[in-house]
Amino acid sequence: MKLATLILGTSMCILVEGLSELLKNPGFEQGTSNWQHDGFNMEAEVTHVHSGLSSVKCTGRSKSNQGPRQQVYVTPGGRYAFRAYIQLIDSIDIQLYEKVVVKIRFTWKDDGPVTDFAVCSRPNLSSADGWVQIGADFAVPDREYTEAILYLQGLSPEVSFYFDDASLKEIPENLNWESEANTRIEQLRKSNLHLKQVFSVETLINR
Numbered sequence: 220m221k222l223a224t225l226i227l228g229t230s231m232c233i234l235v236e237g238l239s240e241l242l243k244n245p246g247f248e249q250g251t252s253n254w255q256h257d258g259f260n261m262e263a264e265v266t267h268v269h270s271g272l273s274s275v276k277c278t279g280r281s282k283s284n285q286g287p288r289q290q291v292y293v294t295p296g297g298r299y300a301f302r303a304y305i306q307l308i309d310s311i312d313i314q315l316y317e318k319v320v321v322k323i324r325f326t327w328k329d330d331g332p333v334t335d336f337a338v339c340s341r342p343n344l345s346s347a348d349g350w351v352q353i354g355a356d357f358a359v360p361d362r363e364y365t366e367a368i369l370y371l372q373g374l375s376p377e378v379s380f381y382f383d384d385a386s387l388k389e390i391p392e393n394l395n396w397e398s399e400a401n402t403r404i405e406q407l408r409k410s411n412l413h414l415k416q417v418f419s420v421e422t423l424i425n426r
């Protein structure tokens with residue numbers, strides 16, 4: 220069962236790698252272009268990056284909901300994968316660990332109350348962790364909207380951070396995923412001696 224999960228997870232990662240990027244300037248290689256930042260400083264950073272030549276450095280925050288934000292265009296009911304990398308620059312003394320949350324704020328077409336839809340959450344962050352990947356696969360509410368803003372929030376006011384390599388991609392429906400995964404599992408069982416050895420070690424540990 221664990222092997223099946225591993226193989227499925229690996230194939231999903233490969234699948235997401237080849238899909239179109241929906242964010243504009245996702246790796247901040249064009250500085251802060253296409254990203255909004257209200258009430259705090261967000262500037263291009265070239266000496267401390269996760270990849271490429273540039274990240275952004277966010278400082279001067281005074282509220283927990285201050286973070287980079289960008290308008291996104293997602294299909295109601297669709298499935299998406301979000302990933303990004305964050306590194307805290309400093310932590311507040313009284314709070315050793317921080318929690319960061321990524322949300323999408325939907326303004327609905329039917330005039331219902333605005334919804335802050337949670338995409339992913341990452342607790343226990345500290346500046347000692349270095350770059351940390353955040354993200355999740357998620358399903359968008361099946362409801363028409365007029366505006367969707369992806370944003371990062373949750374860090375204590377005054378906590379500064381670097382941000383890089385954000386990504387939002389649609390995960391296509393693959394109705395054949397189960398049979399394809401079973402085929403891969405069967406092929407690996409018959410042909411890959413190394414994976415059989417991993418199984419044996421796992422069996423010993425579980426005894």
Ligand SMILES: [Ca+2]
Nearest residue numbers: 246270271273
């Ligand atoms: Ca970059």
